[in-house]
Amino acid sequence: MSAAVATRPALGRDIRALLGELMKLEHITGGLVVAPDGLVIAADLPREIEAEPLSALAATLGRELELRGPKLRRGTFPMAQFASVGGTAFLGSTPVGFIVLLGEPQADNETVRTALRAAVGTVYRAWAR
Amino acid sequence: MGFRRIWHLLRGGRRRPTSAQMLRRAQRLRDDGRFEDAAELVAEALIRVPGSVVGHLLAGSLHMTLRETEQARTSFERVLALEPTHPRALLGLARIALEEGQHGACRDLLARALARYPDFPEARALLDVARGLAASPDARPPATAGADSARAVAPIAPRITAPIESEAAPAVAAAPAAAAPPQSAAPADRLRLPSESREALFMRPDATLLFAEPRGPRTEAVAARAVKLARIATAVLARAGFGPLRHAVIEGAAETTYLRADDAALLTLAFDRDVTAATAVAHLERVWGRCRSELA
Numbered sequence: 001m002s003a004a005v006a007t008r009p010a011l012g013r014d015i016r017a018l019l020g021e022l023m024k025l026e027h028i029t030g031g032l033v034v035a036p037d038g039l040v041i042a043a044d045l046p047r048e049i050e051a052e053p054l055s056a057l058a059a060t061l062g063r064e065l066e067l068r069g070p071k072l073r074r075g076t077f078p079m080a081q082f083a084s085v086g087g088t089a090f091l092g093s094t095p096v097g098f099i100v101l102l103g104e105p106q107a108d109n110e111t112v113r114t115a116l117r118a119a120v121g122t123v124y125r126a127w128a129r
Numbered sequence: 130m131g132f133r134r135i136w137h138l139l140r141g142g143r144r145r146p147t148s149a150q151m152l153r154r155a156q157r158l159r160d161d162g163r164f165e166d167a168a169e170l171v172a173e174a175l176i177r178v179p180g181s182v183v184g185h186l187l188a189g190s191l192h193m194t195l196r197e198t199e200q201a202r203t204s205f206e207r208v209l210a211l212e213p214t215h216p217r218a219l220l221g222l223a224r225i226a227l228e229e230g231q232h233g234a235c236r237d238l239l240a241r242a243l244a245r246y247p248d249f250p251e252a253r254a255l256l257d258v259a260r261g262l263a264a265s266p267d268a269r270p271p272a273t274a275g276a277d278s279a280r281a282v283a284p285i286a287p288r289i290t291a292p293i294e295s296e297a298a299p300a301v302a303a304a305p306a307a308a309a310p311p312q313s314a315a316p317a318d319r320l321r322l323p324s325e326s327r328e329a330l331f332m333r334p335d336a337t338l339l340f341a342e343p344r345g346p347r348t349e350a351v352a353a354r355a356v357k358l359a360r361i362a363t364a365v366l367a368r369a370g371f372g373p374l375r376h377a378v379i380e381g382a383a384e385t386t387y388l389r390a391d392d393a394a395l396l397t398l399a400f401d402r403d404v405t406a407a408t409a410v411a412h413l414e415r416v417w418g419r420c421r422s423e424l425a
Contacts (some may be wrong), residue, residue, distance in 0.1 A: 013162070015162060030369070035193070035194045036193050036194050036196060037189075037190045037193035037194055037201075037221065037224070038220075038224065038251060039190065039194075041160075041162070046370075048370065049368065049369060049370060050250055050368070052250045052251050052254075053250040053251055053253065053254035053368055054254075054365065054368040054369060055251075056250075056251035056252075056254050056255055057254050057255070057258065057361060057364050057365045057368055058365055059224075060224065060227060060228075060255065060258065060361055061358070061361045061362055061365055063224075063228055064228070064354075064357065064358055064361055065358070065379065067228060078380050079380045080377065080378065080379040080380065081376075081377065081378045082362040082365065082366060082374055082376075082377045083375055083376040083377065084363075084366045084371040084372035084373055084374055084375050085371070085372045085375060086366075086371035086372045087366070087369065087370070087371040088371075089362070089365050089366055089371070096162050096164075096194075097194065100365075102369050102371075109378075109406075110406065113378075
């Protein structure tokens with residue numbers, strides 16, 4: 001999956017398709033793409049999760065990372081992951097907004113991070129044209 | 130009239146779109162991710178109808194998406210000048226206030242939005258985060274962080290008492306005495322920080338700093354940022370149906386920060402990008418264990 005995401009720049013323009021590809025990763029239960037103002041661009045979430053408040057918070061988290069990062073340095077961050085006992089939220093920054101993936105505790109963090117990094121790169125390449 | 134229509138048809142021309150049509154088209158362009166095109170169309174529509182609430186709101190949203198915060202603020206303020214309790218404009222300004230560390234202003238704006246429109250899940254979610262940040266000083270400028278660091282650093286765990294030797298020590302020593310932050314007190318050797326670590330911060334959930342290596346004039350501000358980040362991340366995890374934040378990995382351009390947290394403390398270690406995740410996590414867990422036993 002990640003190879004497909006990485007090698008098709010046109011896919012980077014089709015955010016919904018890109019999210020669909022990422023959703024095929026094992027133990028990923030939900031995902032969304034959210035603009036920096038909190039607007040949902042695409043979402044594929046379990047029914048019990050409300051998209052709007054999650055997207056508002058995810059955009060806030062993404063902007064916080066973009067603006068300062070943990071070291072107060074201005075600039076983009078490629079990827080971040082936040083884990084609790086019940087699961088992990090992965091966040092990738094792109095020019096369009098933030099890609100968020102929700103994973104079960106069994107999700108392979110390295111695999112998800114690699115795929116998300118590739119997806120972020122694809123979006124960057126597509127939007128740089 | 131009939132002649133004009135015939136003339137128009139003969140020329141094959143099309144009627145000039147109305148501003149409402151332009152804004153609808155701009156909205157579609159935004160939904161397709163064509164933000165610059167959408168912004169141009171909105172600007173054009175606003176020249177025709179400067180008093181358009183929808184136009185200014187869309188402009189604010191597009192400026193936020195294009196990371197143009199000042200222009201976004203202006204657009205949202207224009208909406209409020211036309212409609213003082215517009216919930217989306219209030220939310221937009223609240224988001225900007227939160228980004229800028231103006232937590233009190235953020236809460237006020239969200240409260241106004243919810244007073245107008247109580248069923249507003251985005252505003253409610255952000256208000257929960259902003260309330261959690263109530264103890265943080267609003268928009269504390271990093272340069273002056275040292276001035277109030279006595280309050281921020283004072284309560285150190287009993288066993289964490291020895292002064293640290295910091296890479297930042299010369300900079301701290303060169304600063305005016307009044308602005309110099311007091312030494313945080315955990316001994317780096319006892320915590321056995323890994324040599325690959327570029328920065329280590331250990332703090333309480335209220336941003337009270339317990340240990341920092343190296344330590345500089347902006348250390349408290351960095352700690353406050355880490356705590357704010359952890360709180361927002363915890364809110365995201367809660368909305369996703371997961372528990373509170375326990376681990377984080379944040380990839381930066383030059384380094385990766387690893388975070389470990391529980392209800393009583395938060396530790397961050399920053400490593401160069403070439404340090405593998407497995408190595409960094411192993412170091413993090415070791416240092417975390419020692420930090421927690423120092424606190425116990």
